[in-house]
Amino acid sequence: MKVLVTRLLPEHTQKRLQDEPLLDLVQWKEDRAIPRETLLSLVKGVDAIYCLLTDKIDEQVLDCAGPQLKVVSTMSVGYDHIDVKALKARNIQVGYTPDCLTEATADLTVLLALSVARRMKEGIRAAENGEWSVWRPTWLCGTQFSGKTLGVVGLGRIGEAVAKRLKAFGITRILYYGRSRKPQAEAELGAEFASFDDLLEKSDYITVCCALTVETQDLFDYQAFSKMKPSVVFVNTARGGIVKQDDLVRALEDGKIRAVGLDVTVPEPLPVDHKLYQFPNCIILPHIASATSETREQMATMALDNIVAVANGQPIPFGL
């Protein structure tokens, strides 16, 4: 089976990929995104595409590939870069990597929440820049979790893992908003389903853990930020497109929110001269929520398992 792999994979999976007897491999072997023109040219005649979240898989790619294409497997849990409807219409299977990155992503979400709540960026800068004069009772005071309310937008696997962790830090009330009620999470975590506005108004911490869809695109606009408590800590480790970024800048300028932690932006990478970097109460990370060696290797393996299953004429283990 002819397969296009759009990137060099983590070590063990790369070796396994090269050793797979059933695969006739075409690979962009660099540690940067495959240029669009190269993708459109290399995809011709392949049966399978192994892609990353940096590769847009749309009608044009499918047309270039040809009618023999059977499966697109992405090394990510998010699949907003794939036109799933177009693939399904052509009977092309879609594989992704759920579950394995839940813990790493939840860890980083908590790390961001803690970091911005405790003014980590300002603290590090102050220490490094010689602004640390003497211990002062009110200097660099942040806020803590004890007795506070957490609002989770998208209480899926990752949202739940975030809520569990923050409960251990002292969060006493968990609100959530999403497409559907989660009775199991309600029972296990004591989470309460809320309207979007209620969640915005009542939460001390808000974490965005939902997928980017037509419903969630630009969900957080200036109006949404204006409804939040001015003391709120806002963290997004899902997708940049869920937040209207210019509105977030305005909300920060107008003091509508206390602090922000982002692992995702639009575009990625966010240009170094972007206004968001200038706020002392805004920490930006370069989309690394799942970046532990263990998790990335596991993601790479699962995405390959999907391709190998199709090569063996079996159903894909991690499909949509």
Ligand SMILES: O=CC(=O)O
């Ligand atoms: O953002 C990361 C992923 O979707 O896996």
